[in-house]
Amino acid sequence: MSIKGKRNEPGALAGEAREGGYPPHLRRLAAYAVDPALSRGRLYPEPVDPTRSLYQRDRDRILHSAAFRRLNYKTQVFIYHEGDHYRSRLTHSLEVAQIARSIARTLRVDEDLAEALALAHDLGHPPFGHAGERALDAAMQVAGNFDHNAQSLRVVTALERRYANFDGLNLTWETLEGLVKHNGPLLGPVATAPVPDQILAYCARHDLELATYASLEAQAAALADDIAYNNHDIDDGYRAGLVGLDELAEVPIVRAMLETVRAAYPGISGGRLLNEMNRRLISAMIEDVIAETSRQLETLAPRSADDVRHAGRAMVAFSETMRAGVDELRAFLHTRVYRHARIERIMREAGSVVRDLFVRYSADPFSLPAEWREQAPEPGTQGYARHVADFIAGQTDRFALEEHRRLFDATPDLR
Template sequence: MAVSGARPMAAYASDAAGSRGRLFPEADMPPRSAFRRDCDRIIHSTAFRRLKHKTQVFVFNEGDHFRTRLTHTLEVVQVARSIARALGLDEDLAEALALAHDLGHPPFAHAGERALDACLKDHGGFDHNAQSLRVVTRIERRYADFDGLNLTWETLEGIAKHNGPLTGREGRGIGRYAGGLPHAIRAHSGLQDLELWSHAGPEAQVAALADDIAYDVHDLDDGLRARLFTVDDLAGLPLVGAALAEVRGRYPGLDVPRTVNEVMRRLITRLIEDVVGETSNRVSASGVACAADVRALGRPLVAFSDAVREEEKAIKGFLFPHMYRHPRVVRIMGDAQGVIRDLFAHFTAQPWDMPPSWQDDLDFSDTPRLTRRVADYIAGMTDRYALDQHARFFDSTPDLR
């Protein structure tokens, strides 16, 4: 199935002209749509720039060619726009959600997130999706009239629940949030109803699968570059093995770097085509006629087919032991978690060591607010800044390589 070329806007696409608006009303600014303005605000944010120096899997000093949070985000944008274009969805909204999806990630990838979550276990925990919402609604301070970026309801909804509903109809957390909603989600829910009980709109569902596609394919690429496994190790892996056999059959004797590039290119195309085909089938079967119908459907509209979903899970199943739990990666990320724990302990004990702007309006005796402020400060750090701060206050800082 070809996915190039734009379709007319689908009936079930989100409509920028009919957006539910912003928490703080603003006048329209043609010719940019409301969703295009969201993209632009995210791109110009401080949090977006910091993604350049935040870990995806490998920390910055392991090499210049591994993905960072920024390059990963840009790859998610490309995949999301491709899928949205093929389905006739709003590309700007899909892009905004792809741009924003990792803004809340702390330094050192999921290791940093686990460390902060443990540090905050008695104060609501830490969740990077919720922190992304906190970044764009509270932490960014660029405008005279409001904190945050004042993004549209549709973008905020997608940031909060692009992976699916967070609560049941009665408001109680479900799934991973059965024990309670993250602090940032609860705090924002008091200001704005994001309908946490429903699925997100179609563009948010596209962004979620684009994230899966991007990190599956590009973590394989980075793992090969880091020599954690070899091309031959992928020969028996569903989807990947078929692409590898096709490349080797068509280009016998091709060098390894080009072989890898050809395999990854085919893999991305195969996954995108499957999402477009399966989603088109679900649209026809469900009869959705507007974005509200997508939210009320009770199940995802944008999805892999059953067969490809299992094959995509097999890729994750391969990456977990061969990459994410590789002894080299585990050792480095264990050291990185220690950096986060040390910084959290130091700044909660001596908050005056944070920059003055992070101490504004802060009562040092208000423990819940203090711990959340420290977490916000650390979560916004780049890898390099976190290590620099650690070296400032501690005698020994690990060499993460």
């Protein structure tokens, strides 16, 4: 089912706006922004909300979802019990949302849509970060693979069950489109991988137009993700003792910022120096994205959100100079933090927890909790394997370890 072109009925704000629209005196959106008054709506029509736009409602539904709360105990880089100051998936998502709103506000696009996408972008991540995803994907090779982006779509369209009239959160077309395509088109010449079956299945009933780019709001959320994780992984890596300031200074954009801070504050050192450098680097990246995107917009001169979708390239981007610097930083973090011997050992053990759980749940349906057992398809089918993957993907690090202790004699300590 496609609802492309469907318009909402006039709203309750003195006839000034359709559902999700803003009264004229509050409108500040650019022509190329996603206009909530022109939304393609929701898969299941709902009454107008008199106080919130469509994308404010989407944001609020994401914030109140169980999947969002569980992000608090899901790994970003460091397992939850390693310390209270390391980022979790939840705190990472909040930092992404703050940066996305800053970019969206300056570009005069819809802040609420950008924020909703930033908050939702990691909902499909399984426990233990990318190690958990790799283990779950390997286990699912015979049943359609596992992809965290596709899983995010499953969470918001099927697995959250809070409403009487539908499964999922019944988010708008624009939010679902941005969630699926924030990193670029999934079909066509620039696509880099096969489209996950779960996304294709959903698009068969609600076409998200996989061959086009997403909105500027979605692109802003995607770049905000890059800015957030590159910078907070510097901070977390330093706090964990994996990298020192001298090692960080090997990265040109970090070294330049450290020198600037030291020149401004002679004698500054340690964590205060790192924090001052970090906040300035975040600001520099945001300012670079805004400047480069403004140049792209001036060249293309889009008059609508659809012009952005059909531009043939991403409009929200780093300049070539900043992109090169970010690539150097990302390579450094991969070598010195993500592939640090301590992190790799913990993540190998974490992957074994996920593999063990998948094998056990698959072989023994009675090892599943009663609610999940009662809802399960026939054991041994691809549908049952997907059901097991859904259960594991929704687990926090803490719950996965508790389940492993319940089902097995020995569980890794992950420290």
